[in-house]
Amino acid sequence: MRHRCARRCLRGPIRLAPSSCGPSFPSRRSARRYRTHANPHVHLMCSDRIPDGIERTPDRTFSRYNPNHPAEGGCRKDSGGKSPLELRQEVTARRKLVADTQNEMLAECGYSTRVDHRSLRDQGLNRRAERHLGPLLVKEMADGEKDQYVAYRAGHDASTPPALS
Template identity: 65%
Template sequence: MASFHHCIKSGKKGTACGHAAYIERRGRYKTRGEDLIHSAYGNMPAWAANNPGRFWRMADKHERANGAAYREHEIALPNELHVDQLIALTERTVRELIGNKPYQYAIHAPDGSLAAIPNPHLHLMYSDRLPDGIEREPDRTFSRFNAKQPELGGCRKDSGGLSPLELRAGVIDARKTIAHLQNEALAEGGHDARVDHRSLSEQGRQRRPERHLGPARVRGMSTKEKAIYAAHRGGEPGLGH
C-alpha cells in the first residue's frame, strides 16, 4: 500500500563517510546487504569523479566545524512498483530535488517489522555545496564562499542566507514534488494507489496519526500481537532503514 513519508536530515562534520557506508551496506554494515537493491552517485567534482567515498571523506575533513557535511532525503517508495520502476522513479526524484549538487543514493527494501511486506525506501545523500564550474582542490571546495572572488573561496551552499520561512517553503515544495513523481509512476504502472504529501488535517481527515512503535517494541511483540496490529493498520509496513 503506497503511503507518503519524507524527512530531511543533516549530518555533522565527521559523519558523512560512515553514513555513506551505512546506506551502501559496506564495511561493518555488509551483513545487512540483503536489503540493498540499487545504489548510484553523481555530480562529483573531478577529484572524486569515480570515488564518492573520497568526496565524503574530504567533507568530513574540510567542512567547517559547525557545518553539515551532508544532508539527506529519506523517502518511502511505493511497494506497488517493481525494481526497475523504483530505480526509474528514484532517478527522476534525484534530478528534481538535487539538480547539479553532488549526491549518492541507495534504495533499501527490507520486509516490514509487523508483516512480511516489502518496504522500499530511498536514502538520498547530497552536499549543499553548489558546483560553479571552478575547479577546486578538496580543502578549497569546503571552505567559506567568497562572493567577490569565488575562485579564492569554496563552493556556495544552497541553503546559505535563506530565512526560516524560505527554508520551510523549500521543504514543502520538495514534498509536493516527491508526491507528484510517485503518483506519476503509480499511474504509469497501472496502479490506482496515490500518495498525498499533506498532513491528515490538511486533507480533512479525522484519523489520528499512527504512533511509531520502534524496532525494540516490535521485537518484544508476540506473533499474534504483530498480526493484530498489522491488520489494524491495513498491512501497511513501517519505513525501516
C-alpha cells in the same frame, strides 16, 4: 514479485533526484547510493550549494564560502537572502514533486495507494502519525501482535492505535 515492483517504483524518485535538487545534485557516483529493501522508501538529500566549476573535496564544498578567493572556500549557498517562508515553500515544492512522481510510479505498478507530501493536519486528518516500528521490533512481535497491527493499518480508527507490548 513485490520486491521487483518496489525496485521499479523507486526508479521514479531516483530519476527525479537531479530535477528535484537542481544543480546541487551530486554528480559523482560515489555520492549517490540507492538501496532497495523490504521497506521501500526514499531519502532525498539536496544541498543549496551552487556548483561554480571549481573542483573541491566534499569537506571543502560545504565549508564557508569565500567571496574574495572562491577556490579557497566552499560553494556559495543559493538560500542566501531568502526569507524563512521562501525556504519553506521550496522544501514543500520538492516534497510535492517527489510525492507526485511516486504516485505516478505506484499507478504504473498497479497500486491504488498514494503518497501525500502534506502533514496529516494539512490533509484534514485528525489522527496521530504512525509510529515507525523498525525491523527489530517487528521481528520481536508475537504473531497475534503482527496480525493486530496489519489489521489496524488496513482499516483503522485513527484515534486508537494498536496496543504493542
